Structure formats: structure tokens, C-alpha cells
Amino acid sequence: MxxxxxxxxxxxxxxxxxARRLLEQLRAVAASGIAVTLVLDGRPIAGMPVGLQxxxxxxxxGGPGRGSGDDRVVEVVxxxxxxxxxxxxxxxxxxxxxxxxxxxxxEGAASLRHRLDEGRP
Numbered sequence: 001m002x003x004x005x006x007x008x009x010x011x012x013x014x015x016x017x018x019a020r021r022l023l024e025q026l027r028a029v030a031a032s033g034i035a036v037t038l039v040l041d042g043r044p045i046a047g048m049p050v051g052l053q054x055x056x057x058x059x060x061x062g063g064p065g066r067g068s069g070d071d072r073v074v075e076v077v078x079x080x081x082x083x084x085x086x087x088x089x090x091x092x093x094x095x096x097x098x099x100x101x102x103x104x105x106x107e108g109a110a111s112l113r114h115r116l117d118e119g120r121p
Contacts, residue, residue, distance in 0.1 A: 001040065001069060002089070002091045002092050003089055003109045003112060004018045004019060004022055005109075006091060006109035006113055007113060015042075016045045016046070019038075019040055019045055019048065020045070020047070022038065023038055023048065023053065023055075024055075026038055026116075027053075027055030027056065028116075028119065028121060029057075029116075029121040030055055030056035030057050031056065032121040034121055035058075036056070036058065037057070037058045037059075038057055038059050038060070039061070039062060039069055039072050039076065040059065040060075040061050041062045041068065041069040042061065042062070042063070042064060042069075043061065043063075043064070044061050060076060070090075070095040070098070073088060073099065074095075074098055074099060074102070077099050077102045077103075077104045082103075083103040084103035084104070086099075086102075086103070086104040086105070087104065087105050087106070087107055088104050088105070088106050088107070089106075089107045089108070089109055089111075090106060091108050091110070
């Protein structure tokens with residue numbers, strides 16, 4: 001949700017639509033050969049079930065509750081065979097402090113948004 005919320009484009013009026021748009025943009029990243037997992041807060045979105053989506057992006061949900069998405073990101077990174085190869089995109093300071101302890105690097109949401117807007121993975 002950090003990435004979705006990094007741009008004040010009215011995403012809060014249609015959270016599901018904003019998640020679908022981000023998923024569509026991330027498909028280009030996955031098509032370049034980069035493994036992509038999209039972690040979303042809250043309940044599953046219709047048409048975006050948990051698991052690998054068409055286009056190669058894996059979707060997982062954090063569930064209800066504040067911080068549940070961040071906890072899920074940490075779980076996903078911790079479960080990787082090589083967390084040192086993972087890059088977590090977030091602007092959340094607390095999450096950005098947690099994942100490097102697992103070996104992952106952190107990139108700010110604005111940086112990813114800029115690359116996606118330019119069509120670069």
C-alpha cells in the first residue's frame with residue numbers, strides 16, 4: 001500500500017482499482033525476468049486471488065489489522081532461499097528497518113513509481 005499511496009491520484013476512492021493498476025504495471029517488471037511479489041493490506045480483491053497471477057506476479061495479502069501487510073512482507077522475505085537477493089519497496093520507516101536484518105535491500109516507493117511510469121523494470 002506504500003507504493004499505491006505514494007501518489008495522491010485519488011487511489012483512496014477506489015483502492016481495489018489502484019491495486020489492479022499497480023499489478024498491471026508490475027507485470028512488466030515480472031516479464032523482464034524479475035520475480036515480483038505484491039503484498040496488499042486487507043481482504044483479497046475480486047479477481048486477484050492469492051498466488052501467481054497471469055503475467056507472473058505473485059499476490060499475497062496481509063489480512064486485517066494495522067501493520068499486517070508489513071508483517072507479511074517480513075514473512076515473505078524470511079521464507080526466501082536467498083533474502084539477500086530481495087528488494088523490498090516501501091516508504092514505511094519501520095518496515096525499512098526490519099527487512100535489512102534479513103538481508104534484503106530497501107527501495108523507496110517513489111523510486112519504483114518513477115521507473116514504472118517510464119516503463120522501466
